[in-house]
Amino acid sequence: MKRTTLILEDACIEGVRELARREGRQLSQVVNELLVEGLTRRKKKTQKQDFKLCSFPMGRPRVNLADRNALEALMDS
Numbered sequence: 149m150k151r152t153t154l155i156l157e158d159a160c161i162e163g164v165r166e167l168a169r170r171e172g173r174q175l176s177q178v179v180n181e182l183l184v185e186g187l188t189r190r191k192k193k194t195q196k197q198d199f200k201l202c203s204f205p206m207g208r209p210r211v212n213l214a215d216r217n218a219l220e221a222l223m224d225s
Contacts, residue, residue: 154179 156164168178211218 164178164182165175168175171178211222213219
């Protein structure tokens with residue numbers, strides 16, 4: 149396990165300390181758990197934002213799309 153120094157806002161560290169006190173756990177355990185939850189939530193959020201193209205039913209075609217001449221005639225009219 150690695151050691152590091154974090155610079156946290158006062159309200160943030162107080163919230164984490166209070167949570168650790170209430171649960172009877174070490175501060176580092178609570179911080180690790182909160183970081184894992186945040187990273188997991190962010191990863192799921194980015195995965196959900198994939199581009200999706202909307203599609204709509206257009207009904208049956210009025211011409212045989214394989215018949216090039218019929219298709220061209222319909223487009224010219």
